[in-house]
Amino acid sequence: MAYSDKVVDHYNNPRNVGTLDKSSQEVGTGLVGAPECGDVMRLQIKVNPDTQVIEEAKFKTFGCGSAIASSSLATEWIKGRTVEDALAIKNTDIVKELSLPPVKIHCSVLAEDAIRAAISDWKKKNGVAEAAAAETAAQ
Amino acid sequence: MLKVIESAVPVACWSCAVAHNEATLFCPHCSKIQPPSGGDFFSVFGLKPCLNLDLTGLEHEFHRLSRKLHPDRFARAGENEKQWSLADTALLNDAYRTLKDPIHRTEYLLKLHGAEIGEEHSRKDRRDPSRVPADLLEEVFDLNMQLEEMRAAKKMGEDDPALQASLEQAKAKFEGLLDEVDDSLRAQWSKWDAGDAGARAAAQKEMVALLDRRRYLNNLVRDVTETLGA
Numbered sequence A: 001m002a003y004s005d006k007v008v009d010h011y012n013n014p015r016n017v018g019t020l021d022k023s024s025q026e027v028g029t030g031l032v033g034a035p036e037c038g039d040v041m042r043l044q045i046k047v048n049p050d051t052q053v054i055e056e057a058k059f060k061t062f063g064c065g066s067a068i069a070s071s072s073l074a075t076e077w078i079k080g081r082t083v084e085d086a087l088a089i090k091n092t093d094i095v096k097e098l099s100l101p102p103v104k105i106h107c108s109v110l111a112e113d114a115i116r117a118a119i120s121d122w123k124k125k126n127g128v129a130e131a132a133a134a135e136t137a138a139q
Numbered sequence B: 001m002l003k004v005i006e007s008a009v010p011v012a013c014w015s016c017a018v019a020h021n022e023a024t025l026f027c028p029h030c031s032k033i034q035p036p037s038g039g040d041f042f043s044v045f046g047l048k049p050c051l052n053l054d055l056t057g058l059e060h061e062f063h064r065l066s067r068k069l070h071p072d073r074f075a076r077a078g079e080n081e082k083q084w085s086l087a088d089t090a091l092l093n094d095a096y097r098t099l100k101d102p103i104h105r106t107e108y109l110l111k112l113h114g115a116e117i118g119e120e121h122s123r124k125d126r127r128d129p130s131r132v133p134a135d136l137l138e139e140v141f142d143l144n145m146q147l148e149e150m151r152a153a154k155k156m157g158e159d160d161p162a163l164q165a166s167l168e169q170a171k172a173k174f175e176g177l178l179d180e181v182d183d184s185l186r187a188q189w190s191k192w193d194a195g196d197a198g199a200r201a202a203a204q205k206e207m208v209a210l211l212d213r214r215r216y217l218n219n220l221v222r223d224v225t226e227t228l229g230a
Ligand code: FES
Pocket: A034, A036, A037, A038, A039, A063, A064, A065, A066, A067, A104, A106, A107, A110
């Protein structure tokens, strides 16, 4: 399959590959899989406890080029955003940015799932209720 | 989306005009070739959709029909019949390839019955955490990390016996899990084949989940085998 230039770029130079300390209070970890193909992705965020801004994001993906590109792009996008802002990222945004064909949509879904999973892990760790966090972000 | 032809509409044979309601490749009355029917792969072999298949019988029937469809037999036939023999051959090959493989057959049958498999997973459905247990994901991920380490080590020309051993172990373990999944699938086959609508729906749900699990395990076994053999 022909990958778009942007996919190739992220694939060849993935941004933010790596690991954050899973046990740290400030780190949220999302581990998700795509049942369609059996690929797996881990995305981690480090959140500033005062501002709720995502200061670091790392990923590791075992999967196709589109999944690697989607998660690489996702880490770029969420860095510097608040947790609630990051939740606004939709897989369709990733599809658009990377010009993914229909058969590769599930790869972008995997990245969105990973962001959500990482954030909800962080929220759980820090006892942040979904609604309360939304209020803080709105202030 | 595929549809099950529950009771195929009777069609009249183009040659002898006798109606036959089987989605067969040849008219049961005059034996003339028929255009490809809209029936499912099972009906190509005169079968009702089922999961426990007699594979020897299937293979036998495949060869018999292939011979009957051989182009040489249609050298002097009309243009229509020639075209149909080609189209029927393609259909027969697809049907055989799909049905002889247990996993393809299961996925095909489930799709016929409206299950969402592979690309067709709906979003809501795939978020259901019960579909793939988190501990399996952890294991899959960890093993992938080990594999990567091992590949890197091999590239450097190093041999890490401890890593090698743990990979062999992991391979055996995941192959075992794959066997378990296949056994569970087979148990569901019988339930589906014998069951009423309710039992079938339950078996179907089970099988969709098992197939999801199987995909992760299968990838792993493939990658471990590749890395160990490289
Ligand atoms: S093919 Fe599985 S994530 Fe892309």
